Each structure stands twice: as C-alpha cells, then as structure tokens.
Amino acid sequence: MIKDILKILETDARTTTKQIATMTNIPTAEVARLIKQAEKDHTILKYKTMINWDKVGEEQVWALIEVKIAPQRELGFDSIAERIYRFAQARTVYLVSGTYDLLVLAVGKTMHEVADFVSQKLAPIEGVQGTITHFALKRYKEDGEILEGEEGVKRQPVIL
C-alpha cells in the first residue's frame, strides 16, 4: 500500500493526498497518515525539483571522481567515505566494486572550483591513495529524465 503511494510521489512529488487517494483507492486520511509516517521514518527523505540549470544560463561543472582508498581496520571504507560525503560539493558518493573504491559525483560553479575540491580537500584525506577526475562534457539523462529533446506524443488526429 505504502509502495503504491511512494511510486506516485517518486514520479511527481506534487501529487496531492486527495489525488493519491483516488489513484490508489485508499482513503485520503489513510494516505496522509502513511505519508507522514514515511516522512518520519525517513523512507521519504526529501521533496525536490529536477531543474535543467542550463536553461537559465547557470553554469555548472559536473565531475565524476574515482577515489582509491586504503580501508581502515574495523572501520573498513566507511569512515573515509564519511569524511568525503560530508563535503557539500560531493553530491553523490558510492562504494563500488572494480579498480577503485569510491565514486564521487561533485558539482561546482567552475572547473577550478571542482579541481580545488579534489586537490585540496579530497586527495589529502588520510587513506586516500589516488583520484582520477572525469569532467562531464554533456549531460544527456539525469535520474531517468532526458534533459533535451524528449520525444513528445506524436499522435495524429484520428478516431477509432
């Protein structure tokens, strides 16, 4: 039941309690209660808006940074990961399998800003053995949404 509600909110956070109630056949009051509960137990973390900043001429530099770290006794990768993800510049941080350990997505206003973050903040952290920074040249799709040129419905005016 809560899953149905979450799926709707995940696609459109502005869907009202009343609309959700209609779509799921759950009473409005119950929908409200379930949402409140999900907010409280952090199932719902936040309601945000996806924005294409390019449209308003807001420059953003996106970088994917591979980070190789030496795991610490008892703490593993977590404590170093924490030192990294506490930086506001680190938008997303994953522990990954493969040739490096952490994948950090960093966003800044200029390339310089991101470079500074890597060289002055991230790389010097004790346990970080090396970094490779990939600056994004173009963003095509973000979290399931195509940024430019999304195909519309090309229906012809027919009636059948």
Add this chain to the structure above:
Amino acid sequence: MSISSKSQHSKYYSLTSQRVEQLSPSGIRKFFDLLASMEGVISLGVGEPDFVTPWHIREAAIYSLEKGYTMYTSNLGMPELRQELSRYLKDNYELEYDPNSELLITVGVSEALDLAMRAILNPVDEVIMPDPHYVAYDSCVILSGGTPIMVPTNQENNFEISAADIEARVTSKTKAILIGYPANPTGAVMSKHKLADIAEVARRHQLLVISDEIYAKLVYGVEHTCFATLPEMKERTILLGGFSKVYAMTGWRVGYAAATKEVIAAMIRIHQYTMMCAPTMGQVAAIEALKSGEDSVTKMVEDYNKRRLVIVKGLKDIGLTCFEPQGAFYAFPSIKGTGMSSEQFTERLLIEEKVAVVPGSAFGQCGEGYVRCCYATSLADIEEALSRMKRFVAKHPK
C-alpha cells in the same frame, strides 16, 4: 456501356457497391474534421496509448532495417514470431497452437477480424454480437455478406452480453458469435463463468466464436479469461489478438489470429491475395515485444489504472453516472441526465470546451446516451478535461 447511359437505365445506379452503401456512415467523421481544425483541444477520443513504443522494441526494429530485413515474409508471418506467439499463448493460457498451421500474423487485429469473417460467412449467415461494440464488428460482417444481429447491453447489466440473450437470437442461419472483452467502447470485462455460459450456447448450437482479445493484458483487479481456454472451445474459437494496445504499437500494424488448421487455411487464402504478409519491420518489433516486453506492459498497466480511477471518480463527481470499467482504457459515462443526445453532447463539448470524446451512438444503437472517454492520455490532461466537462455539464442543466 458508359456510366451516363447506364445511369439513365437505372435510377439506383451508383458508382460504389451496394454492400458498401449498407455500411452506416461514421458519425465520427464530422467531429474528426472539426477537431483537426481546432487548437488547444484535449482529446479523449483516440483509442490508442499515449506511450511511445518502448525503446527496446523500436531499437530491435531499427536494427532489423540495418541488417536488411526489408523483404516479404512467409504469408503466415515470420517463423520466429509464430514460435514466440505459440509460447506466449502456452505460457499465458496453457493453450497449444501449432505455429506452422494454427497461427496467422496479420496487419493488426482489424485485418484478422476481416479475414475471419470472410473466411467463415456465407451470404445468408448471421453473426450475433453485443451492442454497443467496436465500430468494425458489424461492418466486417456486412462486408462479408453476412447479417449482424445485435444483443443490447447496458450499464445496468455491466455491458455484458448474456448467454440467454444470445440463445434467444439463434436461428438456423446463425453462424457465429462475435465478442470482444475487455470491451471497446465500454471497458467491460466478462467473468469466466459468464463466458462459460456463452460457450455452452456455442456448443449446443454448433456456433463459432470470434473472440477479439486485443485488450487482454489491460485489466485492473480482475482476471481476463481467454475464450479458447473454456471447455471444448479451442476448436470453436477464432482468437484474435495483437500488439497495438498492450505494447503501444498501434502504428506498426501487427496482429494475429489463432484457430484451427481449417479456419487458418481459409484465412490465409484471402490474406495471401490481399495483404501477402504483415510488415516485416513490425513483425521483428513484435518478436522483441513478446520476448521482453513484459516489464513495459506492467508499468503501462499500473499507469492506466491510476488514470482509470481518476477519470471514473471525476466523471462521477461531475454528476454523470459512470459504469466502473475493469479493462481496456475507456470510460463510458452516461450523459442521459443532460438531456442531450450523445452526438449533441460531443459536438457542443468540443466547440464550447475543446474536449473531444466519442459519441456512444457511433458504437451501435445501445451506445446512445453515452460517450466514450479514452483515458490513455496524461493525468494532467485528464484532470483538465474533467474540469472543462464539469463546467460544461453545469452550464447545461437539463
């Protein structure tokens, strides 16, 4: 003899065939022309998904073009598609159809329906069908020289065709029963036991049953019963299905018929002289759809269900009584309370509020007093259409 001299001899002479003139002119045509000339119209008129065909299906078709699959296929359809279809029918209904003799790939269900009628009907034959029904049902029977016999259905009996009503219309000329559930235009779905009663009538009177199951996968909270699965019905049923509605592939034109060897052989004889084969690219796309389209279907069905609940509640809130559709993607509210005919309602709604629906009368006499609203359109559009319809109904108290 020249046309003019012939017309002097017979005042009934016409350039077109009498058979075609027997077809009732589409009541939809004038709205369609009007619709095409207007801006800002929200259309609940088109009976097609608003989803674009899932990318993996399109990609498979594009790849087939790159590889040069641009030739005719076997009249029956590509062997791989028939095998996949055979597997699909086995997996879904535990029905065994021989891909080499009991399945035929057609140009949409529309062609399959036409072929089925032409393959089975003789000039005196009658075909029993529900009223209202999809626009092509009676026309296909007439074009094949048969006579359609209507069984009235209505909101009170959930737009279900009853076995007793069918049996009451069986004569020595009756050849077949034509049904299509989940139904266009009503969204009705028939339960297994009620279909079993119809099967009993078919068995008792040795009738064929043409079952158009194009909307089979689009059911909400109920189960679809494939008519051919009913006892002794596989050999009596011409099962029609397709990819258009379920996989959002209306423009690809691929459907199929599953029936006995004899019936399929008869259908192929017409198909080979008219269509030859379904579009090759579409058949490749259909293979991909059958192989890995299940996830896309689940997602679309979930979306349709939300829209269904929104539109039905919305129509009721406006004050229109609305039958609870359980399948397809249509709502079929009654507009009798407005005092308007369904054509009047449709025309005024389009002109005054720029919302396009289809008059129920287009689907048969029993459709009068209803309009068909297709909810295969975005939620935002549905809500806007509902608020416009609310204003419209309030403006026209009976």
